[in-house]
Amino acid sequence: MPELPEVEGYRRYLEATSLHQSIENLDVEDTKLLTTDQIILAEALHGAEFTGTRRVGKNLFIYTSKPDVILRMHFGMTGDLEYYHSSLDRPRHARIVFYFRGGFNLGFICPRKFERIGLVENVDTFLKSKKIGKDALEITLEEFAPNLTKRKTATKSALLNQSVAAGVGNWIADELLYQARIHPEKPANTLSPAEVEALWEATGTVLRKAIEKEARYADFPASYLIHARAWDTSPYEDENQHLLCPRDQSTIEIIKVGGRTTYFCPVCQA
DNA sequence: CTGGATGTTATTGT
DNA sequence: AACAATAACATCCA
Numbered sequence A: 001m002p003e004l005p006e007v008e009g010y011r012r013y014l015e016a017t018s019l020h021q022s023i024e025n026l027d028v029e030d031t032k033l034l035t036t037d038q039i040i041l042a043e044a045l046h047g048a049e050f051t052g053t054r055r056v057g058k059n060l061f062i063y064t065s066k067p068d069v070i071l072r073m074h075f076g077m078t079g080d081l082e083y084y085h086s087s088l089d090r091p092r093h094a095r096i097v098f099y100f101r102g103g104f105n106l107g108f109i110c111p112r113k114f115e116r117i118g119l120v121e122n123v124d125t126f127l128k129s130k131k132i133g134k135d136a137l138e139i140t141l142e143e144f145a146p147n148l149t150k151r152k153t154a155t156k157s158a159l160l161n162q163s164v165a166a167g168v169g170n171w172i173a174d175e176l177l178y179q180a181r182i183h184p185e186k187p188a189n190t191l192s193p194a195e196v197e198a199l200w201e202a203t204g205t206v207l208r209k210a211i212e213k214e215a216r217y218a219d220f221p222a223s224y225l226i227h228a229r230a231w232d233t234s235p236y237e238d239e240n241q242h243l244l245c246p247r248d249q250s251t252i253e254i255i256k257v258g259g260r261t262t263y264f265c266p267v268c269q270a
Numbered sequence B: 001c002t003g004g005a006t007g008t009t010a011t012t013g014t
Numbered sequence C: 001a002a003c004a005a006t007a008a009c010a011t012c013c014a
Helices: A004-017 A038-045 A123-129 A141-149 A155-160 A172-180 A192-210
Strands: A022-026 A050-056 A058-065 A070-076 A079-086 A094-100 A105-109 A117-119 A253-257 A259-264
Touching: A004 A050, A004 A079, A004 A192, A022 A038, A038 A117, A050 A123, A058 A172, A094 A117, A117 A123, A141 A155, A141 A192, A155 A172, A155 A259, A172 A192
Parallel strands: none
Antiparallel strands: A022 A094, A050 A058, A058 A070, A070 A117, A079 A105, A094 A105, A253 A259
16 A cells, blocks of 8 residues: 555644644554664653654654654555554554553554654655655656666666655556556666656656545546556456456556566557 | 565675 | 665565
8 A cells, every 4th residue: 555645645644633642652562663772762752742744755754842853654565554542442453552642542553564663863864865766746857857767677667766756656657657658668768758758747647646536546537557456346357357458448468577566558558 | 375465675796 | 886686574365
């Protein structure tokens, strides 16, 4: 779930539920999830309140009432947030829990333990150290184009590189390539300026649509390739269970690009 | 039981 | 030094 649109949803959820409540306690079920020593983290957060957020790509930064305490969350492949009241309602896989004064809790849900949470001293310094580029929703065409075309790797692999544009994940990369009608394995350094612009345009429209639909894939436009993934009841299956292109009804191909499962239409993404 | 999963990173090689 | 390719990570679910 957590590509850029989902993380944006988590950010809004946290803002709507968890600001301005004093943190009384922190429960850590598995210290592997922490990027900051548990003692230091607990001490820094104790008595603090969340005051605001900032998302860059798939990273969620949370500001607190202590100016030098900034929390960063990364949701890995399956992370989530859940705000709840009774400790009896503790959600499954809530491996880190913030206990607020007043009895509400915020659970950091980590089914697969690929998620991470910890303090950062400075957001921009952190982003630079992790080579995280401009957020995919904010990057300009002038910034995006050279980031992409200086790579020799497959365009899909370049799109997944968080230093090119932060926040693009596996299904979004496929969707952008589909909307721009570009083969996922086309070397990024062979893209024409028109193709780069089409990808950049698709990035904005797809991400904005996904956020608007709260990342509920079934609600996405019928013209989106994402319906070919088995995540919702696909309207594009024929009698032979083939996945069909929304544009020309040809059979969607599934290949590996850079080790990642990739869906594309061999006809319109020649 | 097996294989694959929406992400990142360490490692190795170019 | 920068880039590229691949495996590994831990767990769940179909």
